[in-house]
Amino acid sequence: MKKTFVFAILLLAAVILGALMGASCRDIEPLAWLAYSKGFSLDSLRIDLSILSIDFGCALKVNVAQLILILVALCVYPKAAKAIGD
Secondary structure (H helix, E strand, O other): OHHHHHHHHHHHHHHHHHHHHHHHHOOOHHHHHHHOEEEEEEEEEEEEOOOOEEEEEEEEEEEHHHHHHHHHHHHHHHHHHHHHOO
């Protein structure tokens, strides 16, 4: 349970820090490549029940900084899990 929590925290931190890093490096010419991002989305599905309308959709946008930090988090995780133990 502790290892799963550590894994989730590491991934969440990598995604958030990567987004911040990408946004802050956007205007710095040598580091602008960190802000390059691609995304995809699934168009929304609408269910209209006359009194209730529900929309379902999904969008994902990832930049280079996030990918790098996710890879770092995946490399750090085994050492962090080993340090925590069971």
